[in-house]
Amino acid sequence: MDPETIIAIFNVIFYVFVFLFGVTIGSFLNVCILRIPKGESLITNNSHCMSCNTEIKRYDLIPIISWCLLRGKCRACGAKISPRYTIVEALTGIMFVICFAVFPYDTYGIYFALLALFMSGLIVLAFQDLDTQEMCVSVLIYTGIMAILTHILTLIRIDGSQLVTMPATLKECLIGMVSVSGVMLIIGFVITPVFYILFISQDHKDLRRLSRALKNEKDAKETKKLTKKIEKVKTKIKNNGPVFGFGMGDIVVMAAGGLMLGIKATVFAAVIAVMTGAVYAVIRKATADEEDDSSNAFAFGPFLIIGLAIAAYVGNAAVDGYINTMIK
Numbered sequence: 065m066d067p068e069t070i071i072a073i074f075n076v077i078f079y080v081f082v083f084l085f086g087v088t089i090g091s092f093l094n095v096c097i098l099r100i101p102k103g104e105s106l107i108t109n110n111s112h113c114m115s116c117n118t119e120i121k122r123y124d125l126i127p128i129i130s131w132c133l134l135r136g137k138c139r140a141c142g143a144k145i146s147p148r149y150t151i152v153e154a155l156t157g158i159m160f161v162i163c164f165a166v167f168p169y170d171t172y173g174i175y176f177a178l179l180a181l182f183m184s185g186l187i188v189l190a191f192q193d194l195d196t197q198e199m200c201v202s203v204l205i206y207t208g209i210m211a212i213l214t215h216i217l218t219l220i221r222i223d224g225s226q227l228v229t230m231p232a233t234l235k236e237c238l239i240g241m242v243s244v245s246g247v248m249l250i251i252g253f254v255i256t257p258v259f260y261i262l263f264i265s266q267d268h269k270d271l272r273r274l275s276r277a278l279k280n281e282k283d284a285k286e287t288k289k290l291t292k293k294i295e296k297v298k299t300k301i302k303n304n305g306p307v308f309g310f311g312m313g314d315i316v317v318m319a320a321g322g323l324m325l326g327i328k329a330t331v332f333a334a335v336i337a338v339m340t341g342a343v344y345a346v347i348r349k350a351t352a353d354e355e356d357d358s359s360n361a362f363a364f365g366p367f368l369i370i371g372l373a374i375a376a377y378v379g380n381a382a383v384d385g386y387i388n389t390m391i392k
């Protein structure tokens with residue numbers, strides 16, 4: 065065999081190893097997604113079936129493979145196991161491979177590893193937000209710490225070369241930290257309250273009006289109708305709460321993203337988030353039940369995180385390309 069073939073084979077084996085390592089981390093991320101919001105321990109191994117509560121055997125906990133072998137069903141009771149665990153594992157594996165491929169060690173030092181750990185936090189936040197419409201504070205802090213740690217490690221030099229070289233400068237990262245999150249803060253705390261007074265407060269007025277009507281209503285049929293209407297307005301109010309603004313989690317995640325990736329990537333991420341979020345909102349509205357008012361509400365965090373994930377790899381190049389085309 066010629067040396068080039070050997071190097072190619074070695075590369076493939078190495079990438080497979082990186083993928084499998086990522087998959088293992090993904091398996092741990094699944095545990096984080098499920099247990100952190102409930103305040104359960106991450107270390108004790110007590111994975112159990114969601115339907116029959118049977119403890120899952122160690123040999124049935126092999127990432128991706130076990131799920132495929134069991135054809136997505138619990139060994140004990142045959143209940144369907146969500147493909148999401150496998151999706152999270154595969155996603156993390158692919159993410160690790162991309163980090164490794166886009167930021168080679170020769171140029172960026174161990175940046176690929178720090179970025180992969182940072183992105184792991186984002187994966188947990190995205191799925192937590194999908195499940196609970198909230199991001200856990202501890203995971204938000206983790207992503208912030210990873211970004212700060214990465215900057216600190218750039219100061220370390222081994223044999224004259226940096227341990228970590230970031231694709232953005234410290235200045236770009238500091239501006240990135242406040243740029244998008246600052247705009248979101250203004251939207252969240254200035255524009256949203258105004259919006260609330262103009263539009264959402266109408267629902268509260270409706271609720272009071274309907275409640276008064278219900279008190280005075282004697283007819284059984286009408287009472288039933290009114291109760292139904294009240295329930296509807298109540299769900300609307302409940303769902304509207306965080307919809308028109310950003311959660312604090314969204315703002316923190318964009319600040320941490322900015323500190324890790326820099327201004328260009330963060331702005332790019334925001335653009336992607338708004339575009340994908342808008343497409344999703346339209347699809348959701350179009351396919352939703354006409355009766356269902358809750359179709360207005362959805363978590364925006366996952367879209368910000370999708371934006372950051374894409375921006376981490378292509379954001380700088382895309383923004384540079386865009387600016388160059390515009391100037392020409």
Ligand SMILES: [Zn+2]
Nearest residue numbers: 113116138141
């Ligand atoms: Zn079961």
